[in-house]
Amino acid sequence: MTDTLSTAVSHELDGNALLDAYRTMRTIRAFEERLHDEFATGEIPGFVHLYAGEEASATGVCLHLDDRDAIASTHRGHGHCIAKGVDVKAMMAEIYGRRTGSCHGKGGSMHIADLSKGMLGANGIVGGGPPLICGTALAAKQKGTGGVGVAFFGDGASNQGTTLEAMNLASVWQLPAIFVAENNGYAEATSSTWSVAADNIADRAAGFGMPGVIVDGFDFFAVHEAAAEAIQRAREGGGPTLIEVKFTRYFGHFEGDQQTYRAGEVAYARENLDCLKRFRARVTETGQVEAARLDAVDAQVADLIDAAVEEAKAAPKPTAADLETDVYIEY
Ligand SMILES: Cc1ncc(C[n+]2csc(CCOP(=O)(O)OP(=O)(O)O)c2C)c(N)n1
């Protein structure tokens, strides 16, 4: 049975929690918009896939997580990393390929990981994350930690056998796992309306005997509420949930994508649907947070991103000798 959540109440979040949520979403947005500009200079090696527009998903889910919990991410992973608490400066240095980076500059954008934060890694393999989460969720269940595993994956990844097998296994073993399908409408240039053989990815949950929920991904509060229910159920032994979060990515599939396959939708979403604008309007209208406090967060985040870029550019690159370290377990 698939339910639709489009609005939700925010009464469980006090002013400080709302500010935390806003700070996380603003940090992701500022990080990504800055990377968009910096990538164009040619200084950043490798591929970069930006998460801007999708901030409410990572933030709304990860706000419920703590040190017991682990997440698996995708090639579009910066938002998941930031929301799970990975150091923003270390992430920026990693993307610039510097020794001070989260993986000592050897991974780059698509391989940022920080096991100390329960961030199991961005992943260049589409559909690579869900099976990992079965492992971490099984470990949590066996050890009785109360922890959960969350797999973020895209609409394209939702068609991968690895994802479907992981959902089946999670249900058979009643694992504390949450599958978050981030449906941004495209897998590279292929529309999900063309490639996903169902009206909704969440409808597939019924085939695996787990609840499926569809959420407006531009609405932080809707994501937060759906995630609260799924995570609580998982922690209490109630098994996995599939949450489909629907939205639009603001940039191309990768930086450099000419996006000839779409027109107009990004401008519309930025103007009318944007998660940060909606969040600000809601919490200021209800009087939960003053606009000046949100402005202060914007300024602090801008300073953090400036410093992160400046320090990343000044940091040393790995040397040839570094090739032989961190090959197996050191980090
Ligand atoms: C197993 C595998 N197949 C194909 C690719 C090439 N590829 C990289 S990203 C991508 C599209 C993924 O789309 P989606 O899962 O919707 O994530 P999004 O990029 O929209 O966030 C593809 C096909 C890959 N990296 N791995």
Ligand SMILES: [Mg+2]
């Ligand atoms: Mg997609």
